[in-house]
Amino acid sequence: MGFLIDEKRLVFGVETAKTTYAFAVDNLGLLRHLYWGPKLNGLEDFEVPELSELSSNDPILDLTDEEYPVFGGMRYKENCLKVIFADGTRDIEYKYVGYTQTEEELIIHLKDVYYDFEFNLHYKTYEEQDLIERTVSVKNNTQAVVEIEKIHSAQIHIPYQDLTLTSSHGRWLAEFQEFKQPLGQGKIILENRRGISTHNHNPFFILDRHATETEGEVYFGILKLSGNFSTIIEPRPYGGTLVQMGINPHDCLVTLQPGEEFVAPAMLFGYTNEGFEAMSHHMHDYAKQNVLREGVRPVLYNSWEATEFDVHCDEQIALAKKAKEMGVELFVIDDGWFGERHSDADGLGDWYVNEDKFPEGLNPLIHAVKDMGMMFGIWIEPEMVNPPTQLLKDHPDWIYHFKNRVNDTSRNQMVLNVTLPEVQEFIFNMIDDLLSKYEIDYIKWDANRPISQTGVSRDMWLRHIEAVYDIARRVKAKYPHLLLEACASGGGRVDYGMLESSFDDFWTSDNTDAYDRLTIQNTYSYVYPVKAMRAWVTDANNRSTIPLTFKFHSAMMGTLGMGCNILKFTDEDMKLSAELIEQYKQIREVVQNGDFYRLQHTSSNNYYCYEYANETEAALFVFLPQTQISRTGVRVKLRGLDANAQYTFTLAGTEMKKSGSYLMNHGIDVKLSGDYASTIIKFKKA
The missing domain is CATH 2.70.98.60 (alpha-galactosidase from lactobacil brevis)
Structure with a gap:
């Protein structure tokens, strides 16, 4: 060959x-x-x-x-x-x-x-x-x-x-x-x-x-x-x-x-x-x-939905404590920790810790997170700058612009000309400074607007992204332990160019509605790896109330994260979240590193059925967003099992044992009812 x-x-x-x-x-x-x-x-x-030619045409x-x-x-x-x-x-x-x-x-x-x-x-x-x-x-x-x-x-x-x-x-x-x-x-x-x-x-x-x-x-x-x-x-x-x-x-x-x-x-x-x-x-x-780093990705909590720009050290520590109680392994502070960042109108480019929000710097938060046994992560948007910032006052020519045109702004920000060597050094040094000063394990790298007013150099569209790749490679070469997440207002940077330039995860979409995510994640799965797909449990909801279990099951189809305001969680919510995170950890290896199957079925109900399998186990995910009039169940035929082996599993509260051949050819009957019903069935090779 x-x-x-x-x-x-x-x-x-x-x-x-x-x-x-x-x-x-x-x-x-x-x-x-x-x-x-x-x-x-x-x-x-x-x-x-x-x-030879067929005709003059x-x-x-x-x-x-x-x-x-x-x-x-x-x-x-x-x-x-x-x-x-x-x-x-x-x-x-x-x-x-x-x-x-x-x-x-x-x-x-x-x-x-x-x-x-x-x-x-x-x-x-x-x-x-x-x-x-x-x-x-x-x-x-x-x-x-x-x-x-x-x-x-x-x-x-x-x-x-x-x-x-x-x-x-x-x-x-x-x-x-x-x-x-x-x-x-x-x-x-x-x-x-x-x-x-x-x-x-x-x-x-x-x-x-x-x-x-x-x-x-x-x-x-x-x-x-x-x-x-x-x-x-x-x-x-x-x-x-x-x-x-x-x-x-x-x-x-x-x-x-x-x-x-x-x-x-x-x-x-x-x-x-x-x-x-x-x-x-x-x-x-x-x-x-x-391409991807070996091992499994940690369960993540991101504080954005809980606090948005209004971040403060004590509240972040309180969130971290609640996240730890649930079994979270990585705590990430999102936007708002730097400069005069109180909204999306200021701060980008001034990458210093805001002293009003963090009077003693980031270390008290980071040390608290580390003392709890969790990893620490942080959000940045290094390619962008807000007009009021000191960076833009000091370097007005560091943005893409035409001198005889009003500068374009979108989301109150401009795009730094990353093709300039001095801008590349600024971005690398900013990240290097963060990583050398603080024990940071994870960076969420965001980019929230398109490029415009690109100047006379018509190769900048390509040179910009090449510079981003180069900065990421330099960062990972110096800090190989670091996990990098690629984000662009959600799923705007999901591609193999990002993965192969040292990024580890994708933020798949800003839409975290658990039902919407089923279709987004299904299409993503055609060519992109499950292990790189970040999926969160959040308070976002585009329809009637979705149960917490359905939210978790949807997010457990990728690399699990949370973004809810967990300070408002009840004791029951905390208990259920801890149980579901533990369930994810038990199947995480097969979900992130196993083979993924989009299972077909003939039920008249609109079931979504997915499976993950490796040499020793399998996990079956079944979702029913809405029960139809017929109220029928679904027969699920599994894939990728050992036909000659026996598998143990629990179905509808009953422990069962069936051959791989039976499970793949006859299948099992699953019946869910109500709206936003879901279940996960684990199969263990005997």
């Missing part, structure tokens, strides 16, 4: 455990896609038919399934690379000049026939997860500047047109709303143009042919980039569908100085003929084995 190369015929193969991806250099010298699908027995059977360059199409010649299709050479030429004519193979990577070298300009296609495999990673690096070997107008990381070809697209749309408080649509014959573009990622679309796609959770062909991919991305999906006139992902060319121009090289963000993609479940397992396994 890995890479196959037929040097004589210049046919290349990329193999995973169950798939083959193949391409070749054809008779015109073009790098041409051949195949992507179930695994084949080598490259011998591949033929590379010679291409069908140029050969436009018909060819190029592995990486460029802008140039008679190409009218979507391209992945478009440049402007110093003499004004806006055209690439490339030739294949060789390849490089290492243990981890296959690199195909392509070069312009006239200019000393090269671009190299990089391929990497994650064999057991059946995933392929692609990116492109471009190098300017000329003696003049080359400008890149568009650069997409990769293009993939799917041999069908009768496909259904699944992805997410949304807005603030409604991220990760699943949508499905047939491709038809139009071009579909999913994108972001806001700089600080987006709640509207997410950089992933899923294309299937009549697939279910457990059957059918599924093609999928993600882009490892926060901020301005572009996904283009287009059925081709002569059959098949192409997908491109990369940096959004909107208002973007990357300048390459002589001798300079640029590497695009990576695209990760895969194929399975075993349905959406296998797709999710491949992506989750990739994250758990290659």
Whole structure:
């Protein structure tokens, strides 16, 4: 497995455990896609038919399934690379000049026939997860500047047109709303143009042919980039569908100085003929084995809902004591601890402890939290600044702005120009100062508005997020124990770019309504790991009263947190919360590190059924938001168990023991009643 190369015929193969991806250099010298699908027995059977024009209206360059199409010649299709050479030429004519193979990577070298300009296609495999990673690096070997107008990381070809697209749309408080649509014959573009990622679309796609959770062909991919991305999906006139992902060319121009090289963000993609479940397992396994920190995430309490900006040391300690009584392991103080931060109109940028709120600094709070045996966390929004702050008075040119325009404000704040080295140092030093002075275990990094008035440099959309990545990596290199949470007014920064740049958790949405979260978390689970999904129990409620148990069960589907004003909790609330947190701790290992299943059922009632399983145990979550007239139960067939083993569990108060084969093929009957009913059933392998 890995890479196959037929040097004589210049046919290349990329193999995973169950798939083959193949391409070749054809008779015109073009790098041409051949195949992507179930695994084949080598490259011998591949033929590379010679291409010839069909008509003057069908140029050969436009018909060819190029592995990486460029802008140039008679190409009218979507391209992945478009440049402007110093003499004004806006055209690439490339030739294949060789390849490089290492243990981890296959690199195909392509070069312009006239200019000393090269671009190299990089391929990497994650064999057991059946995933392929692609990116492109471009190098300017000329003696003049080359400008890149568009650069997409990769293009993939799917041999069908009768496909259904699944992805997410949304807005603030409604991220990760699943949508499905047939491709038809139009071009579909999913994108972001806001700089600080987006709640509207997410950089992933899923294309299937009549697939279910457990059957059918599924093609999928993600882009490892926060901020301005572009996904283009287009059925081709002569059959098949192409997908491109990369940096959004909107208002973007990357300048390459002589001798300079640029590497695009990576695209990760895969194929399975075993349905959406296998797709999710491949992506989750990739994250758990290659990206996420080992171990389990702590149960968190965040004080925002209890106090908002009105934070004071004594009250925070009182909250921490109540949180500890319930079994919380990490106490996080949110916004309001710094500067003149009494509302969202001031304070951002002045990162000193407010002496009125904390007369003796943060240490009394931190020491109290630590003495209780809990970790301590804190909220920051380092990319932003409020106009009244001393920081902006001292450095008025540190924001994105046009000198002849009124500065844009949103949420009473402006965006720092993080592309400036001095701003990067300011942010790093601020975080470094906090972490060196105080025993901080967790940072919630927020970003609450889009970027605007970006100035004359049109590459800043990309450079901004690259700078954020770099700061995060520097921080984690110096403080490897630190947990970093990515937040952008909720789920505006949920992507693999953030995960792979040293962030550990996502704040999935500012919407913490327990029922709404079921749909948000369901769509999130398609490609993102459960372990990184922060989910809270809060006082938020978009409908009639939801029981505390339902709230906990919904939040226990990810990495559990709390945000209620627990100072108002009754003794009964405290007791129940402690019991449910303890229940979560008993299943936390399988929830965060096990395999996740979206279970299907045939009940006429609107049940939501999910399962987590590993080699020794499983946890079944069943929700019934509202009982229908029929008042029927649901038969749940489990997944991922050992068919030959026996499992013990308790159902409706009765201890039972059944075989894995029985549980997966016959299933168990669960009946809930009333509104917002829920249960968790634990299965232990005997």
